[in-house]
Amino acid sequence: xxCPYANPSPKALDTDSFHRLHRDGKQxxxxxxxxxxxxxxxxxEQSFEPFIFTWIAFNAWGSCVTGQDRDKELxxxxxxxxxLRGKFMNLVNEDESFRSILRSFAxxxxxxxxxxxxxxxxxxxxxxxxxxxxxxxxxxPDVSFEPSCAFFHKENSGTIPVDWPHCLHxxxxxxxxxxxxxxxxxxxxxxxxxxxxxxxxxRFLANAEIIPHYQ
Numbered sequence: 001x002x003c004p005y006a007n008p009s010p011k012a013l014d015t016d017s018f019h020r021l022h023r024d025g026k027q028x029x030x031x032x033x034x035x036x037x038x039x040x041x042x043x044x045e046q047s048f049e050p051f052i053f054t055w056i057a058f059n060a061w062g063s064c065v066t067g068q069d070r071d072k073e074l075x076x077x078x079x080x081x082x083x084l085r086g087k088f089m090n091l092v093n094e095d096e097s098f099r100s101i102l103r104s105f106a107x108x109x110x111x112x113x114x115x116x117x118x119x120x121x122x123x124x125x126x127x128x129x130x131x132x133x134x135x136x137x138x139x140x141p142d143v144s145f146e147p148s149c150a151f152f153h154k155e156n157s158g159t160i161p162v163d164w165p166h167c168l169h170x171x172x173x174x175x176x177x178x179x180x181x182x183x184x185x186x187x188x189x190x191x192x193x194x195x196x197x198x199x200x201x202x203r204f205l206a207n208a209e210i211i212p213h214y215q
Contacts, residue, residue, distance in 0.1 A: 001149065001152045002149075002152070003149045003153065004148060005079065005147070005149065005161075005163075008080050008081070008082040008085050009077070009080040009081060009082065010082070011082075012081055012082050012083040012084075013065045013077065013078065013081045013083065014065060015065050015081075015083065015084075017065050018061055018211075021064055025060075025064075029057050029060045029061055029064075030211060032053050032054075032056050032057040032060070033053070033054065033057035033058075033202075033205065033211045033212070033213055034213055034214060035050075035053050036050045036051070036053035036054040036057065036198075037054075037202055037206055037213035037214075040199075040202055040203070042195075043195075044191040044192050044195035045191045047194050047195040047198045048191070048194055050198055050202070051174075051175075051178070051195075051201075052178065054198060054205070055175050057205075057211055058201060058205060058211070059071065059074070061205075061211055062075070065078070066078060071172070072172075075168060075169065075172045078168065079165035079168045079169060084164055084210075085164045085165065087204075087208040087210075088163065088167070088204060088208070089163060090208075091203075092162070095207065098200075098204070098207065101196070101199045101203065102167065103162065104196060105167075105193075105196030105199065105200050106160060106162045106167075108192070108193050108196060109146075109147060109150055109170055110145035110146055110147060110148075110150035110151075111146055111170055111173045111174055111188055112143050112144070112145040112173075112188050113143060113144045113145065113176070113177070114177040114180070114188045115180055116142060116144055117137065117143060117188060120140050120142075120143065145173070146169045146170045146172070147160060147170055148169070149166075167200060170197070171201050174194060178194065
């Protein structure tokens with residue numbers, strides 16, 4: 001196996017297309033994002049709704065700049081954008097607070113697919129220790145996870161890259177677990193994981209000035 005996210009697209013997305021969007025559509029996206037941003041300092045247990053509003057805003061923005069309606073393809077193209085990869089790494093390098101938040105979220109990687117876990121008969125948390133959870137789920141056949149190259153990196157370099165594509169694909173897994181996890185209260189829908197995904201995505205979109213966070 002190799003890393004599927006190693007090489008960015010040679011062509012950047014036209015992110016300015018968001019600013020050319022019809023005023024009503026742009027205001028609606030900004031309103032969703034502003035509502036999420038107001039909860040930026042929330043506790044983990046209150047992060048589910050702000051994360052969902054952040055994703056709705058991001059999804060609408062992504063659909064605008066990619067022309068894609070299918071979430072999976074939208075995420076792939078946004079993750080591959082060299083401009084967004086650069087903005088993300090600039091924020092990592094320049095903002096110690098963001099770097100700390102990102103590192104905390106990455107400590108929970110990989111995130112496993114909630115539906116696969118439920119199909120295997122697991123309905124509750126295995127352990128409060130994340131390393132124990134990861135090792136347990138890793139041993140179950142046919143349970144997918146993100147980043148999909150997590151163990152490739154761990155076995156070859158000891159750490160998973162915390163760049164934009166690895167992070168976005170993992171955030172998308174958190175999103176799918178929330179939307180399609182069939183309300184099973186297992187560890188992959190832990191409030192700390194949702195809070196980590198929310199913190200990283202909302203801060204990147206705001207600090208890199210991708211979506212306005214004020215109304």
